[in-house]
Amino acid sequence: GAGVSQTPSNKVTEKGKYVELRCDPISGHTALYWYRQSLGQGPEFLIYFQGTGAADDSGLPNDRFFAVRPEGSVSTLKIQRTERGDSAVYLCASRSSGGQETQYFGPGTRLLVL
Amino acid sequence: GENVEQHPSTLSVQEGDSAVIKCTYSDSASNYFPWYKQELGKRPQLIIDIRSNVGEKKDQRIAVTLNKTAKHFSLHITETQPEDSAVYFCAASKAPNMLTFGGGTRLMVKP
Numbered sequence: 661g662a663g664v665s666q667t668p669s670n671k672v673t674e675k676g677k678y679v680e681l682r683c684d685p686i687s688g689h690t691a692l693y694w695y696r697q698s699l700g701q702g703p704e705f706l707i708y709f710q711g712t713g714a715a716d717d718s719g720l721p722n723d724r725f726f727a728v729r730p731e732g733s734v735s736t737l738k739i740q741r742t743e744r745g746d747s748a749v750y751l752c753a754s755r756s757s758g759g760q761e762t763q764y765f766g767p768g769t770r771l772l773v774l
Numbered sequence: 775g776e777n778v779e780q781h782p783s784t785l786s787v788q789e790g791d792s793a794v795i796k797c798t799y800s801d802s803a804s805n806y807f808p809w810y811k812q813e814l815g816k817r818p819q820l821i822i823d824i825r826s827n828v829g830e831k832k833d834q835r836i837a838v839t840l841n842k843t844a845k846h847f848s849l850h851i852t853e854t855q856p857e858d859s860a861v862y863f864c865a866a867s868k869a870p871n872m873l874t875f876g877g878g879t880r881l882m883v884k885p
Binding site: 664691693695700701702703704705708710716719751755761762763764765766767768 | 778780806808810816817818819820823825863865867869870871872873874875876877878
């Protein structure tokens with residue numbers, strides 16, 4: 661079946677602008693995670709959804725970052741007043757329920773803040 | 775919170791040789807340890823994982839070992855091939871929570 665998809669694949673914006681990044685998880689996967697990967701580093705956790713609710717948002721760096729998953733499927737990561745330091749690849753992963761631990765990653769959105 | 779250290783940061787081997795990448799973790803409650811391979815510009819892809827109730831797992835040329843007492847785990851790749859060249863990440867988790875990743879190892883397999 662189809663894997664995790666993310667749009668857009670690339671986003672260039674100016675400092676101070678608002679951006680939205682979208683994640684479509686694997687169909688039926690109840691858990692969804694957002695990570696941020698800076699160049700040459702491992703992914704860093706941002707937020708985890710179980711169904712529609714955020715089970716853990718401890719990785720969000722500040723209140724400019726917000727994520728939603730209103731129907732328990734598609735998720736949107738929203739960044740307000742973007743800063744140059746927000747430039748990174750934003751990765752989404754999804755996981756099935758029922759004791760399965762494997763997280764399947766999407767291709768990421770490469771965000772560049774000028 | 776969890777902290778994962780990964781070594782070496784770069785590893786160059788000759789085709790056919792073995793490669794070993796090592797990781798340590800800090801949280802003794804972590805119980806799930808996956809390894810991901812990431813090619814340039816691509817998504818991380820799971821290559822093998824191990825749970826805390828198992829000491830070793832093997833899948834063809836790839837094996838992972840876990841020492842819970844010492845809080846370290848290792849990836850072993852035998853008979854390396856040029857297509858094994860990529861960045862490899864270890865991770866630790868108190869499943870089903872988030873993954874904490876190591877800093878990555880760039881593996882280069884020279885033909």
